[in-house]
Amino acid sequence: MADVKLAFIVQRPPYKSENPKLAITHAIAYQVVEILLEEGETVTPTLCFVGDGVLACIKDQKAMDNYGITSTETHLKNALLVDLNVLVCKEDLERFGISEERIIDAEEMGAEVKIQAVPFAEIQKTMESANHVLFF
Amino acid sequence: MGTLTIGCFSSFIGSMNLDFAFKLASAAADKGHKVNIWFSGNATTVTKKGQKHLKDYSHGETPLRELIEKGVEVCTCEACNLARGIQKPDAVEGVQWNAMQWYLAKIYGSDRVLHIGGE
Numbered sequence: 001m002a003d004v005k006l007a008f009i010v011q012r013p014p015y016k017s018e019n020p021k022l023a024i025t026h027a028i029a030y031q032v033v034e035i036l037l038e039e040g041e042t043v044t045p046t047l048c049f050v051g052d053g054v055l056a057c058i059k060d061q062k063a064m065d066n067y068g069i070t071s072t073e074t075h076l077k078n079a080l081l082v083d084l085n086v087l088v089c090k091e092d093l094e095r096f097g098i099s100e101e102r103i104i105d106a107e108e109m110g111a112e113v114k115i116q117a118v119p120f121a122e123i124q125k126t127m128e129s130a131n132h133v134l135f136f
Numbered sequence: 137m138g139t140l141t142i143g144c145f146s147s148f149i150g151s152m153n154l155d156f157a158f159k160l161a162s163a164a165a166d167k168g169h170k171v172n173i174w175f176s177g178n179a180t181t182v183t184k185k186g187q188k189h190l191k192d193y194s195h196g197e198t199p200l201r202e203l204i205e206k207g208v209e210v211c212t213c214e215a216c217n218l219a220r221g222i223q224k225p226d227a228v229e230g231v232q233w234n235a236m237q238w239y240l241a242k243i244y245g246s247d248r249v250l251h252i253g254g255e
Binding site: 133 | 143145176177178235236237238239240241243244246249251253254255
């Protein structure tokens with residue numbers, strides 16, 4: 001019986017690269033991985049957005065209108081709905097001039113967790129405490 | 137002996153990342169380690185069979201077949217393949233088709249994970 005902690009670090013911007021979407025969907029898969037594991041074995045992901053990756057966290061994305069694809073916003077809302085721990089780097093938000101009010105939440109869908117804007121030092125701690133770090 | 141899981145997300149043609157991953161996987165398998173490879177995103181195109189080995193381009197099919205022969209477990213993201221027009225009959229035999237939880241489950245049982253992100 002053990003828990004394996006994974007840090008998903010998203011550093012690429014959305015839409016220019018597939019990485020943010022793949023990071024989110026892979027992290028969400030923690031919900032179903034138990035079917036492939038033994039009793040008591042769990043995987044706990046933390047999804048962290050840094051650098052250009054923080055752009056994925058801005059609300060009111062129009063991906064479906066403009067490209068006919070599910071937005072990164074929708075994927076992130078799904079992540080919040082399954083109680084995924086999602087962190088976004090406060091310093092990088094400030095660098096882009098993005099206020100915390102512009103960050104996606106899924107409250108209207110009933111999510112109980114929110115994306116947390118945290119100093120990079122906290123993301124660093126998350127990476128240090130993870131069993132494996134996955135850079136997207 | 138240990139278990140190594142390699143997650144490949146970068147393009148097959150256009151970067152040398154998968155060439156490196158295949159060589160590493162082969163070396164690890166030769167030393168007796170258990171190796172798992174997961175393809176997602178653009179990396180899934182490497183699973184297409186019938187690749188012509190042009191000397192100016194990376195060639196994935198032969199090394200992939202050799203890895204499977206050596207007992208390396210190889211799995212590709214089904215949705216990523218289908219989105220790129222690659223159906224199961226088009227893919228190299230022996231490659232498993234599954235979803236993201238396969239990768240997470242293999243990570244769970246791994247001593248080392250090498251995650252090669254996309255471009």
